[in-house]
Amino acid sequence: MSTFINYLNLSSARWPVFSRALAATFGGYALAIASSLLISQLLMQVTGKYQAIHIGLILTFLVYACAAMWVFSVKTAKKAWLGLLKSIFFCLTVTWLLGKITGVAN
Amino acid sequence: MFVLTSLSFSAMVLFCLAMDKHRKQVLEQKVPIIAVRFFRPIAWLILLFTTCLSVKQFGWSIGISVLFGALTVATLLLILLLTYRAKIVPQVAIALSLAASVSFF
Amino acid sequence: MKWFHTWVGLIVGWVLFFMFLTGTLGYFYQEITRWMEPERPFIEHKISNEALLDIAQAYLIKNAQGVDEWDIMLPNARDQNLRVGWRKPPEPGKKRGKYQQTVLDIKTGDSVESRATGGGRLLYRMHYRLHYLSTKISYWIVGFCSMLMLLAVITGVVIHKKIFTDFFTFRAKKGLLGWLDIHNVLSVIALPFHFMITYSGLLFFLFTYMVLSTNLQMSEDEYSEMRKEIFPRSAHLESVNQPKEMLAISHLYQQVKNTWHTGELNYVEVFAAGDINAQARFVRHETDITYNPEDEVMVSAVTGEIILQKPKEYTVTGMIHNGFFSLHEGHFAGSITRWVYFITGLIGTAMIASGLILWTTKRKPKQLKNPNGPDFGYRLVEQLNIGTIVGLPIAIAMYFYANRLLPLEMANRLNWEANVMFISWATLLLYPAFRPAPKAWYEQLNLAAFVYMALPVVNALTTDKHLLNSISKQDWTLVAFDLTLFAIGSFFAFAAYKYQALTFEKKPIKKVINPRDVIADESLLPLRPMNKENG
Numbered sequence: 001m002s003t004f005i006n007y008l009n010l011s012s013a014r015w016p017v018f019s020r021a022l023a024a025t026f027g028g029y030a031l032a033i034a035s036s037l038l039i040s041q042l043l044m045q046v047t048g049k050y051q052a053i054h055i056g057l058i059l060t061f062l063v064y065a066c067a068a069m070w071v072f073s074v075k076t077a078k079k080a081w082l083g084l085l086k087s088i089f090f091c092l093t094v095t096w097l098l099g100k101i102t103g104v105a106n
Numbered sequence: 107m108f109v110l111t112s113l114s115f116s117a118m119v120l121f122c123l124a125m126d127k128h129r130k131q132v133l134e135q136k137v138p139i140i141a142v143r144f145f146r147p148i149a150w151l152i153l154l155f156t157t158c159l160s161v162k163q164f165g166w167s168i169g170i171s172v173l174f175g176a177l178t179v180a181t182l183l184l185i186l187l188l189t190y191r192a193k194i195v196p197q198v199a200i201a202l203s204l205a206a207s208v209s210f211f
Numbered sequence: 212m213k214w215f216h217t218w219v220g221l222i223v224g225w226v227l228f229f230m231f232l233t234g235t236l237g238y239f240y241q242e243i244t245r246w247m248e249p250e251r252p253f254i255e256h257k258i259s260n261e262a263l264l265d266i267a268q269a270y271l272i273k274n275a276q277g278v279d280e281w282d283i284m285l286p287n288a289r290d291q292n293l294r295v296g297w298r299k300p301p302e303p304g305k306k307r308g309k310y311q312q313t314v315l316d317i318k319t320g321d322s323v324e325s326r327a328t329g330g331g332r333l334l335y336r337m338h339y340r341l342h343y344l345s346t347k348i349s350y351w352i353v354g355f356c357s358m359l360m361l362l363a364v365i366t367g368v369v370i371h372k373k374i375f376t377d378f379f380t381f382r383a384k385k386g387l388l389g390w391l392d393i394h395n396v397l398s399v400i401a402l403p404f405h406f407m408i409t410y411s412g413l414l415f416f417l418f419t420y421m422v423l424s425t426n427l428q429m430s431e432d433e434y435s436e437m438r439k440e441i442f443p444r445s446a447h448l449e450s451v452n453q454p455k456e457m458l459a460i461s462h463l464y465q466q467v468k469n470t471w472h473t474g475e476l477n478y479v480e481v482f483a484a485g486d487i488n489a490q491a492r493f494v495r496h497e498t499d500i501t502y503n504p505e506d507e508v509m510v511s512a513v514t515g516e517i518i519l520q521k522p523k524e525y526t527v528t529g530m531i532h533n534g535f536f537s538l539h540e541g542h543f544a545g546s547i548t549r550w551v552y553f554i555t556g557l558i559g560t561a562m563i564a565s566g567l568i569l570w571t572t573k574r575k576p577k578q579l580k581n582p583n584g585p586d587f588g589y590r591l592v593e594q595l596n597i598g599t600i601v602g603l604p605i606a607i608a609m610y611f612y613a614n615r616l617l618p619l620e621m622a623n624r625l626n627w628e629a630n631v632m633f634i635s636w637a638t639l640l641l642y643p644a645f646r647p648a649p650k651a652w653y654e655q656l657n658l659a660a661f662v663y664m665a666l667p668v669v670n671a672l673t674t675d676k677h678l679l680n681s682i683s684k685q686d687w688t689l690v691a692f693d694l695t696l697f698a699i700g701s702f703f704a705f706a707a708y709k710y711q712a713l714t715f716e717k718k719p720i721k722k723v724i725n726p727r728d729v730i731a732d733e734s735l736l737p738l739r740p741m742n743k744e745n746g
Binding site for chain 3: 032033036037040047049050051053054055056057058060061064065068069072073
Binding site for chain 2: 401404
C-alpha cells in the first residue's frame with residue numbers, strides 16, 4: 001500500500017496540473033451549462049423563451065473557453081476548483097431566484 | 107475581388123511603411139517624418155473606402171466576409187514580398203493598382 | 212498562458228490538421244467528385260437553361276413515375292453536369308424513402324453510370340464525421356478538438372503581445388525564430404477566419420454538446436418547436452391525387468427570369484408533380500449570408516403563375532446561427548471567393564503544421580544533447596509530425612490513385628478507396644519510427660512530390676478526362692484539378708529541395724588546436740627556424 005502511494009508521487013508537480021485539467025474540462029462544462037441557464041432566465045422576459053434559450057446556448061462555448069483559461073491562470077488548483085464551484089452555485093441560485101420572482105417555470 | 111485585394115494591398119503597404127523597421131527594409135531614400143505621420147490615416151481611409159466598395163457590391167453580410175478574404179490574401183502577399191524581395195514592394199503596389207483600375211473598365 | 216497554448220495545441224494538433232485539411236478540400240468537394248467520376252461527360256457550353264430543363268423533365272417523367280417530388284440541379288461553375296434527383300416512396304415502416312440521384316448526359320438524355328466512389332463528398336464528410344467511428348463518438352471527438360482549437364485561438368492572441376509591432380515580421384532565414392514568425396503570421400492574417408471557423412464549427416453540433424442545458428429547460432415538444440423556429444423550412448403544397456397536366460418547366464422558368472434581374476438559376480424543386488397542386492420552386496445562388504427571400508421563387512406548375520410566398524421568418528438569433536453556418540461552409544462563395552476560402556483554409560492548416568514543427572524545432576538542440584537520444588515524447592511528436600504533415604497529403608493522393616486504379620467491379624469499392632487512404636496514412640505514420648528524422652522528412656517530402664506529379668499522368672493513362680482533353684473542351688474545373696495536383700507536387704519538390712539544402716549541407720570542420728595537445732605532439736607546432744637546435 002505504501003509503495004503504491006510512493007509510486008503515485010503525490011508531491012509531483014503533475015498532480016495540480018491534472019487537477020486543473022479536470023477542473024477546466026468538467027467544471028468548465030458545468031459552468032457553461034449553468035451560465036446558459038442563467039442567461040436564458042435573464043433574457044426570457046425580453047426576447048421570448050426560445051430566443052433566450054438559444055442565446056444562452058450559443059454563448060456557452062465562450063463561457064467554457066474563458067473558464068478553462070481562468071482555471072489555468074489562478075494561483076493554485078484548489079482556488080480554481082473553489083472559484084468554479086462558487087460561480088456554478090451563483091448561476092444556479094440566481095436562475096432559481098429569478099424563476100421564482102418572475103413566476104416562470106423552468 | 108481583384109480590386110478589393112489590390113486596394114487592401116495598398117492600405118497594408120502604407121501601414122507597413124509607417125513602421126520604421128520596415129520602411130528601412132523597403133525604401134532607400136529617407137522619407138520626411140512629417141509625411142510618415144500621414145501614412146496610417148491614409149491607410150485607414152483606403153480601408154474604409156474598400157469596405158464601402160465591397161458592401162455596395164455584395165451587400166453587408168457577404169461584403170464584410172469578402173473584405174476579410176481580400177485582406178488576408180493581400181497581407182500574405184505583402185509579408186512574403188517583405189521577406190524575400192522587400193525593395194519591389196512599392197512597385198508591386200503601383201502595378202496592382204493600375205491593373206485593378208484597368209480591370210474595372 | 213504560453214504553456215497552456217502549447218499544450219492545447221499539441222494534444223489535438225494532428226487531429227486538427229486532419230480536420231483542417233479535409234475541410235479545406237471540402238470547399239471544392241463538388242469539383243473533386245466530378246474528377247473522381249470520369250464517366251461523367253465533359254461540360255456543354257452552348258446550351259440554354261430552358262433546354263436543360265426540358266431534358267431533365269423528359270427523363271423524370273419517364274423514370275420517376277409515381278414520385279411527386281423532383282429535384283433538378285443545373286450545371287454550374289462547380290458541377291458541370293445536369294443532375295436530377297427524386298425521393299422514392301417510403302418502404303413500409305419507414306418515414307422517408309431513399310433519395311435517388313443521377314447525372315444526365317445532355318446529348319442522349321439518358322442517365323450516366325459512374326464508378327462507385329465516395330468522391331469529394333466522402334473526403335469532406337471525414338472533416339466532421341471522421342471515419343470508422345460511430346456518429347456519436349465522432350461528433351464528441353470533433354467537438355473536443357474544436358473546443359481546444361478555440362482555446363488555442365484565444366490564448367494565441369493573448370500571448371502574442373507584439374501583435375501589431377510584429378504584424379509584418381517574418382525572419383525567414385533564422386531557424387527557430389523563422390518558424391515562430393511564420394506561425395504568428397499565418398495566425399494573424401486570417402484571425403477573423405480562424406475564430407469564425409472554430410466557433411461556427413462548434414455551433415454545428417450545439418444541440419448535441421449542450422444537450423444537458425436543453426433537457427433542463429424544455430420538454431421534447433418545446434425542443435422540436437424551437438428547432439423549427441431556428442431552421443425554418445419553406446412551405447409547399449402536397450399532392451391531392453388529382454392528376455393534371457403540368458406545363459413545361461422551361462416555360463415556367465421564363466416567368467422567373469423576369470423577376471430575377473441578377474443571379475444564376477441553381478436548382479429547381481418540383482412538388483406534387485403531375486397533380487393539380489403541382490408547384491415548382493426555382494432557387495438561385497445565395498445572395499445573402501443570412502437570408503434573402505428573393506433567392507427563391509415558387510411558381511404554380513399548372514397555371515404558370517408566380518405564387519407569392521411568405522418569406523421564412525428568422526429570429527435574430529436564428530439569423531446569427533444560420534449566418535455562421537453559411538460563413539463556415541462558404542455557401543455564398545462564387546468561383547474566386549471559393550479559391551480565397553481554399554487559400555485561407557490552407558493558411559489555417561499551415562498554421563497548425565507550423566505550430567507542431569515549432570514545438571520540435573524549439574526542443575531539438577536540447578534533445579539532441581541527451582545522452583540516451585531524444586526523449587520518447589519528442590520522438591513521438593516528430594514521428595507524428597512527419598507522418599501527418601507530409602503523410603496525410605500523400606494519403607489523400609492515394610485516395611485519388613485508388614479512385615483511378617481500383618477495379619470498377621470491385622465489391623465495396625467506395626469503402627476500399629477510403630481504406631487505401633487510411634492504410635497509406637498508417638504506413639506513413641509508422642515509417643518514421645524506423646528512420647532518422649531528417650532522412651524521414653526528406654524521403655517523405657520527395658515521395659509526396661512524386662505522388663502528386665504522377666497523378667495527372669495516371670489520370671491520362673486511365674481515363675479520357677486528362678489535361679489535354681479538358682483544355683480543348685474548356686472544362687476548366689477538370690483543368691484546374693490536374694493543374695493544382697501539379698502545383699502541389701511542385702510545392703513538395705521545392706520543400707524537399709529546401710530541406711536538403713538546409714539540413715544536409717556539410718559545414719567545414721574547424722580544427723581547434725588545444726595547447727596541451729601541442730606540447731604532447733610537436734608536429735602540431737608551427738614551423739620555426741631551427742637556428743638554436745641546429746646551430
